[in-house]
Structure formats: C-alpha cells, structure tokens
Amino acid sequence: MLSGGVGGARFTRGLLACLGERLPDGEGGTTAQVTVIANTGDDLWLHGVRVCPDLDTLMYTLGGAIHEGQGWGRVAETSRVSTDLAAYDVGGEWFTLGDLDLATHLARTQLLREGRTLSEVTAHLCRRWRPGVRLLPMSDQEVETHVLIEGLTGGERLLHFEEWWVRHRAALPARRFVQVGLERASAAPGVIDALLGADVVVLPPSNPVVSVGTILAVRGVRAALVATSAPVVGISPIVGGAAVRGMADQCLRAIGVETSAAAVARHYGRRGHGGVLDAWLVDAVDAGDARDLAAQGWTVEAAPTLMTDVAATARIADRALRLVGI
Amino acid sequence: MLSGGVGGARFTRGLLACLGERLPDGEGGTTAQVTVIANTGDDLWLHGVRVCPDLDTLMYTLGGAIHEGQGWGRVAETSRVSTDLAAYDVGGEWFTLGDLDLATHLARTQLLREGRTLSEVTAHLCRRWRPGVRLLPMSDQEVETHVLIEGLTGGERLLHFEEWWVRHRAALPARRFVQVGLERASAAPGVIDALLGADVVVLPPSNPVVSVGTILAVRGVRAALVATSAPVVGISPIVGGAAVRGMADQCLRAIGVETSAAAVARHYGRRGHGGVLDAWLVDAVDAGDARDLAAQGWTVEAAPTLMTDVAATARIADRALRLVGI
Structure with missing residues (x-):
C-alpha cells in the first residue's frame, strides 16, 4: 500500500480484516504480509519536535489508540502542554499538539537527534503499537509539501502544507504544490x-x-x-x-x-x-x-x-x- | 548575582523584597536593577528538547509559578506526557519532565532551532514570567557539566551532571567535574x-x-x-x-x-x-x-x-x- 493518513489508515484496517478472513493466522490476525509505505510530505518541525501526521495516524489506527471520532490523534487526548505553551507566544497554536501525541513526537525527535533514520525510528515506535503491518516512511530524507499561494500584496508565497490545510482549511487558492527537499530524497530502505x-x-x-x-x-x-x-x-x-x-x-x-x-x-x-x-x-x-x-x-x-x-x-x-x- | 537554581532563586526573591523596602517603586517592586547571571552548566538535551534547570527555577520562582514544596518545577504540575513517553522505551525517565515544564522546553527549543541565542530565548520566556530581574544565562554557548566517575569495570567514564545528581543522587563518587564545551564558550552579552x-x-x-x-x-x-x-x-x-x-x-x-x-x-x-x-x-x-x-x-x-x-x-x-x- 501507498498511504496517506486517515483514509489510508482506515482502509488498511479493513484490508487486514479481509486478509484475516482469507489467510487467518489462528490468533485473530493474518499470515499475509502487508507493507504500508506512508506519505511523509506532511511532516513538519513544530516547537523543535518532528511531527509525522500520516505515520502517526497509521500507527494509532492500526495500534488501537486512534481517536475514532476525528480519525487522527490519540483517544483520551488532552492539551495541557499546548495550553500552557500558548502563553509563551511562539506561534504554532493552529496545530493541535495533544499531550499523548507529543510523547510520540518527543520519542521520535530524540531518536532522530541521536542519528537514527526515520525508518529506524518508525520501527522503534511500532514496537509499542504493533500495527500488524510493516510501516515504512516513503523516504528517510525530509520532504515537505509546501503550497504556493498568492501573497497578500501580490506575488506568491509558500506555506507548509499542514499550515495551509489545518490553519487555513485549504481556503487559500493553491496555485501549485512544491515538494521541498524532493530532489535530495530517495525511497526509504525496503x-x-x-x-x-x-x-x-x-x-x-x-x-x-x-x-x-x-x-x-x-x-x-x-x-x-x-x-x-x-x-x-x-x-x-x-x-x-x-x-x-x-x-x-x-x-x-x-x-x-x-x-x-x-x-x-x-x-x-x-x-x-x-x-x-x-x-x-x-x-x-x-x-x-x-x-x-x-x-x-x-x-x-x-x-x-x-x-x-x-x-x-x-x-x-x-x-x-x-x-x-x- | 551569580546564581544556581533553588538556593539562588530563593535568595534572589529575598533580595528583591529587601530592595523593595529600601528602594520602593511604589508598585510593590523596587527601582533597584538586579541582574542575575545563571549557571547553564546543568543544561541538557532530553528527548530532543533543551532543558535549562537553573534558568527555569529562577523564572518560575521569581515569576510566582514555582512548586514551593520541592523548590523546582511548576506548581500544579502533571506528568501526562512523560508517563506516556515511558511506553516508548527511549530512556531518560530518571528526569522528571512535567507537562507545564515541557511547554517551557518546547518554546525554548523552537526559538533555539530558529537560530536565536539562549540570551534572546531567555528574554523571550521572561516576557511571560516577569521575574523582576534581568535574567542572563552565563553563556550563549552550550557548556555542560559532566562528572568523571569510576567505571564499573575499572577506568573512568563521564556522566552528565544532571544524571549523576538526579538519577544517582550524587552517590557515585565524583573524581572530577568537567565542563564540556567550556573552551569554546564566552560570557553571554551583558x-x-x-x-x-x-x-x-x-x-x-x-x-x-x-x-x-x-x-x-x-x-x-x-x-x-x-x-x-x-x-x-x-x-x-x-x-x-x-x-x-x-x-x-x-x-x-x-x-x-x-x-x-x-x-x-x-x-x-x-x-x-x-x-x-x-x-x-x-x-x-x-x-x-x-x-x-x-x-x-x-x-x-x-x-x-x-x-x-x-x-x-x-x-x-x-x-x-x-x-x-x-
């Protein structure tokens, strides 16, 4: 599978259920081997930590920790950190940074800063969530989708996709999408x-x-x-x-x-x-x-x-x- | 003042009270100008964020947000993030990383990653806490105190001071303290x-x-x-x-x-x-x-x-x- 976040994660859960019926492993799972290659173009650095929305949605959905109602984020999530963070006036408050989700970002950021690749980090995080699939980032290099929009005073400017999507609800007409870092990126191992x-x-x-x-x-x-x-x-x-x-x-x-x-x-x-x-x-x-x-x-x-x-x-x-x- | 954490912060609070009586500003403060130069040798990178124990203790104490009972950390602190983080098995659980405290580390890390100096970051954070003093880090360069201890199998090894202090309660005999980065450090502006x-x-x-x-x-x-x-x-x-x-x-x-x-x-x-x-x-x-x-x-x-x-x-x-x- 090549997958984005919510839709891809929900589909994967259904695919695993289907394969569990066709090729049961006797323990409620399947003997079929599923590899999910996740989009990491939505990834961003926020408050100094690395956020990977699609990888996280896949991990949480397949690991049984997803907030089912919204389709992303952790169930029983709280926002104690982000509420306090807002008092520092450092921006970024448009992105929901839940406390439990933040634990994932901290673990990931630590491992990345220690020199591990995103593939290795994802494998480590999956040891907790046991998603039942091999979850791979599309690339170990940073590729960030930006949106080219019309500037307020004419001209054009680039917004990170997540800011365009989450903060502006995709309401600013997009002229084009630009994958920043794509030319230096190669497919992740596997x-x-x-x-x-x-x-x-x-x-x-x-x-x-x-x-x-x-x-x-x-x-x-x-x-x-x-x-x-x-x-x-x-x-x-x-x-x-x-x-x-x-x-x-x-x-x-x-x-x-x-x-x-x-x-x-x-x-x-x-x-x-x-x-x-x-x-x-x-x-x-x-x-x-x-x-x-x-x-x-x-x-x-x-x-x-x-x-x-x-x-x-x-x-x-x-x-x-x-x-x-x- | 040259100050460490708890003792220095409590003393500064008393000094400000003393100066408030000698040189009152008519609003409960003082017209005296106090500069506190804080030790940053205890600073550490933890889970990818920058923690500055002494600067934080000074900010919280002078800003009225300190946990009075323990002398460090925020009042009404919780540990939702760190409890969840422990499930990722990435170590570092010996350091108490409260949710509210973490907001400070995230704001600081963001600003540092954006290229601001620790002096600039500290001034930004102090806009929230209004400590009533000019709070300066001793240096804008990273200087980390490490402790030379005897290795388990002979020889010597270096531990970060906070790990020696907090995790091992200073129980491992210290042979010497080493300020890693000191030779590249200069005093911060001011x-x-x-x-x-x-x-x-x-x-x-x-x-x-x-x-x-x-x-x-x-x-x-x-x-x-x-x-x-x-x-x-x-x-x-x-x-x-x-x-x-x-x-x-x-x-x-x-x-x-x-x-x-x-x-x-x-x-x-x-x-x-x-x-x-x-x-x-x-x-x-x-x-x-x-x-x-x-x-x-x-x-x-x-x-x-x-x-x-x-x-x-x-x-x-x-x-x-x-x-x-x-």
Whole structure:
C-alpha cells in the first residue's frame, strides 16, 4: 500500500480484516504480509519536535489508540502542554499538539537527534503499537509539501502544507504544490523492494495529489510501480464528485484535475499507457464514470466504497483485490 | 548575582523584597536593577528538547509559578506526557519532565532551532514570567557539566551532571567535574558589563562548585569579578558542616575542599589575594568559622542564614549588603 493518513489508515484496517478472513493466522490476525509505505510530505518541525501526521495516524489506527471520532490523534487526548505553551507566544497554536501525541513526537525527535533514520525510528515506535503491518516512511530524507499561494500584496508565497490545510482549511487558492527537499530524497530502505516483490499493490482512497502523489514523486517509486509484476489496484477517494473526507477537491483543482472518480483514474493513468494503475474501484454512485472508463479499456468496477466500519471496509478491500484476480 | 537554581532563586526573591523596602517603586517592586547571571552548566538535551534547570527555577520562582514544596518545577504540575513517553522505551525517565515544564522546553527549543541565542530565548520566556530581574544565562554557548566517575569495570567514564545528581543522587563518587564545551564558550552579552558596572555583586548560597564555580569558569567572568569596583559579598551554602540543601558536600569532596563555611570562603578566596570575595556571611552556628576567617583578615559575619521564608531571606540579603557597606 501507498498511504496517506486517515483514509489510508482506515482502509488498511479493513484490508487486514479481509486478509484475516482469507489467510487467518489462528490468533485473530493474518499470515499475509502487508507493507504500508506512508506519505511523509506532511511532516513538519513544530516547537523543535518532528511531527509525522500520516505515520502517526497509521500507527494509532492500526495500534488501537486512534481517536475514532476525528480519525487522527490519540483517544483520551488532552492539551495541557499546548495550553500552557500558548502563553509563551511562539506561534504554532493552529496545530493541535495533544499531550499523548507529543510523547510520540518527543520519542521520535530524540531518536532522530541521536542519528537514527526515520525508518529506524518508525520501527522503534511500532514496537509499542504493533500495527500488524510493516510501516515504512516513503523516504528517510525530509520532504515537505509546501503550497504556493498568492501573497497578500501580490506575488506568491509558500506555506507548509499542514499550515495551509489545518490553519487555513485549504481556503487559500493553491496555485501549485512544491515538494521541498524532493530532489535530495530517495525511497526509504525496503520501499522499492516491497513494490517489486509484492503480490498486489493497493492505492487506498487517500488524497491522490498530496498523499499518494507525493509518494509517487519520490525517486524510483513510480518506476517501481510501472515495473512490478504485481497488479496495481486503486480505490477512488472521490465519490459523487466530491472528496469523501478532507479537501482533495482543492488539491485536484490546483493541478488542473476535475474532481471526479474518472478524472482521478486518468490522472493516475493505466499501466502500459504511461500510468500506474491496472484497475480502479469507484463508488456505486459513480457507475457512469465506471462505464466511461470501461469503454476506454479500463478494468473498473462500481460498488459501495464508504468505509463506514471495519466490516464494510473489509468488503471494499476484498472487492478491490478480486478486481485484479487476488 | 551569580546564581544556581533553588538556593539562588530563593535568595534572589529575598533580595528583591529587601530592595523593595529600601528602594520602593511604589508598585510593590523596587527601582533597584538586579541582574542575575545563571549557571547553564546543568543544561541538557532530553528527548530532543533543551532543558535549562537553573534558568527555569529562577523564572518560575521569581515569576510566582514555582512548586514551593520541592523548590523546582511548576506548581500544579502533571506528568501526562512523560508517563506516556515511558511506553516508548527511549530512556531518560530518571528526569522528571512535567507537562507545564515541557511547554517551557518546547518554546525554548523552537526559538533555539530558529537560530536565536539562549540570551534572546531567555528574554523571550521572561516576557511571560516577569521575574523582576534581568535574567542572563552565563553563556550563549552550550557548556555542560559532566562528572568523571569510576567505571564499573575499572577506568573512568563521564556522566552528565544532571544524571549523576538526579538519577544517582550524587552517590557515585565524583573524581572530577568537567565542563564540556567550556573552551569554546564566552560570557553571554551583558554578563561582563553587569559585573563591571554593578554597585555590588552577590554570590548567593548556591553550590560553590557546580553552580557558582561553573559560572566563574566561563572566560572573563572571574577576571571581571577581580576587576570590578563593586564589592563582592557571598553567603555560605554550608551551615554547620553540611549543605543546607542539595549535595554540595559530594561536590566539594571531589575538588578537595572541606565541607565547612570557612573552607568554602577560602576556596572562593579574597580579592587582592587571588580570590573573588570581599566579604562572607556565615550562619550563626558557624561563629567559630567566622572568628577564624576574621583572624586572617576577612570581612565576615555570623548571623541566621536559613531562608525559611521571604521575610527571613530579605533580612539575610540586607545583612549581606550592609556587610559591604551597601
């Protein structure tokens, strides 16, 4: 899997449930081996500590510690530190920095400052959360997605993606996304091998621009998806012409892609035709998009794709796998 | 003032009360200007954030936020973050990292990472606490006191002072103290000018080895104390042959100084005789030490020096100032 945060994490939980039924390990899990390659383009330094929103959402969701209602952050979270921190007037208060979440950032920052790579740090943190998957950052180098917006007095300026997304609720029109550090970044250890050695690669309903798109932009990742012998299947994050969650429409608009299930499929493209997908699962309400794509030669299916609970998500995962013969 | 943590902070509070009576500003404070030069040799990086124990104790004490019972840390402190952090198994659990205290470390770390000096950061943090003094770190460069101890399998090894002090309760015999980074450190902006331009310099009853001693070791500080036209008066941290608080005896032993009020005076030495003191205030129980020192030409007085409350501490400060004609 190539995954962003909330959507990818929830899908992974469903995928594990599906695999637990198909290939049970006798202890409630699965013998199938799942590698999740997480977007780290949303990562940021905040108050001197390293925050990795998508890695954390994946760890907490798969480790049973997620705040289910909001989809990110820890359950039973508090904000004692950040409330006090606000009195120092150092900014950054737009980002919710929960006390329990902060413990993760401190552990990560310590290990990074000791010279460990983000891959090594993630493996260490996962010893606590036991997510049931091999969780890999897309890269051990810092790649930060910034958003090019119009400046107040004309001209352009760059905002960190999280500031644009969380602080401004994606309301400032984005002209373009810039992955700062991308040219110096390479895929983290295990990423390319996982893609080349997989039985199947899944693109969950994560943001196609700033989550999956960022992972695909890391040197070697797109080429590995093109080259792998595994089928590649994606699930549309766009249902009925709108993002199910988040603000994918603003992101798609910035790169000139229509907010529709079919347009996102064409944006990813078909393998053998310059793209990365073998098959595309769209929601039942997008049967029209499915017909259009099928007429152009796509392997596509329309079916319920709302991840209302783990069981429903497991059925979506099952259907996606079957679509590529798995 | 040259100050360590708890003792120096409590003394400063008394000094301000004393000055508030002598030179009231009509609003409960004083028109006198007090500069406190704080030891930063106990500072450490912990979980990726910068902790400055003595600066924080001074800020909290003078800002009215100190935990009075323990003398350090914030009142109404909690440990939600550190309790969760322990589950990550990254060590460092010997250091109490309170939630409110952590807010200070995060603000400081952020500002340091943005390129500000520790002096600038301290001034920023003091905008919140309004300590009523100008609070300066002894140096903007990192100087960390380490303790040379005997290794388990022979040989020697270095421990950070805070680890020796807090984790091992100073129970591992110290062979020597090493100020790591001292050769690259210079006095922070304002430190030398404050000493040279002062009306009086006070050495509070802080640890003479690892608090005041460390400040004196910073390039230029000892020379400024020798050169200043201001009288220099100290208050003994040793009462009745023991440290009133803390573990100064273990520290004194490591540098071959007896744990007595007179021995500490001789360790500091008299100005004009290779030392830095003009006068020395010892506790009433050490009248014998006072007589010995007086016989050798010292300006010395024996009087109650236990800082039982702010009023008592103000009287000690008043007596110390009068001893040098202030």
